[in-house]
Amino acid sequence: MSKITIRKAVVEDAELILRFVYKLAKEEKAEHEVETSKEQLAKTLFGKDSTSHVIICEAEGVPIGHAVYFFNYSTWQGKNGLYIEDLYILGSTLILLANYFVFFLFFLFFFSQSSCSLIKSW
Secondary structure (H helix, E strand, O other): OOOEEEEEOOHHHHHHHHHHHHHHHHHOOOHHHOOOOHHHHHHHHHOOOOOEEEEEEEEOOEEEEEEEEEEEEEOOOOEEEEEEEEEEEOOOOOHHHHHHHHHHHHHHHHHHHOOEEEEEOO
16 A cells, blocks of 8 residues: 655645646536636735645655645634535545545544534535
């Protein structure tokens, strides 16, 4: 089995993230709806005012996916939350393993912080 690594994305990953965004959109037959650019992703995901976060999943050092997330708050529950906007892994035999692994890491991180909720837009 390949070594799976999860790392925090850096601004130099903007082009990689854009490729993943297009691949996800293509799989969902919505490629025509992608309006962003590498420059826009770099500015909005990594700029000083960004409230979003990105992690990159790698297998043997090769990027195979990403997750974009941000923190939110539920007034109804009175809890902090974590919203996962994208969770994309390239099509391969690692899809299931990597998706669950990334999701499990979010789960461990988030629920170790406090009582909170988790939302995914899939």
